[in-house]
């Protein structure tokens with residue numbers, strides 16, 4: 001598939017208050033289907049804020065985000081949540097796995113929320129996703145029994161649970177050593193190349209960002225290149 005998947009038009013996010021704080025200012029950008037894009041920039045430049053806006057986790061103060069050509073500013077919170085569940089997958093710096101559940105059960109959570117297929121099929125898909133990420137022997141282990149790199153791969157499998165069009169990652173390698181960080185980026189490369197999925201990742205690691213197809217650089221909440 002080609003064409004524009006996600007578009008930001010004049011997106012600005014201001015935190016209101018006695019002294020308003022501008023997190024993101026006048027951002028225009030287009031992400032095509034099948035792109036692997038890095039958002040880079042110095043600490044505090046608004047990378048995470050922009051990712052949250054693009055991922056429909058936050059709402060612009062001005063401007064709009066279009067997903068598959070549809071203006072998302074018309075949607076209410078419930079509609080946005082439903083859209084995220086079906087179309088988007090998130091990976092954060094911290095894995096946010098539920099500690100009392102196994103790897104398999106963690107991956108099942110978003111599938112059960114969507115409830116689009118029978119339980120047996122969901123379990124088979126969850127197991128396959130984990131196996132594809134090299135976690136075939138870890139299906140029934142709890143997060144505390146896994147290494148940091150394994151936990152992050154479970155978090156990626158969970159992000160892929162509902163076969164999202166777009167994966168948004170916020171410093172996904174921030175808690176990993178360079179070897180495991182590279183493994184995460186290799187997985188993203190594979191999702192783009194083999195599945196035609198689209199990945200947007202925040203990273204401040206130039207070694208990793210240069211492996212993407214395009215870098216969007218932010219300074220003070222503005223795109224500078």
Ligand SMILES: Nc1ncnc2c1ncn2[C@@H]1O[C@H](COP(=O)(O)OP(=O)(O)OP(=O)(O)O)[C@@H](O)[C@H]1O
Nearest residue numbers: 015021023041042043044045046047048049050204
């Ligand atoms: N809720 C908030 N209240 C006040 N300031 C905030 C809030 N959220 C973010 N900021 C500020 O807005 C700016 C942008 O934050 P953001 O986390 O998006 O930057 P970043 O580029 O992701 O930074 P880092 O690389 O350090 O994670 C920073 O200066 C941050 O301190």
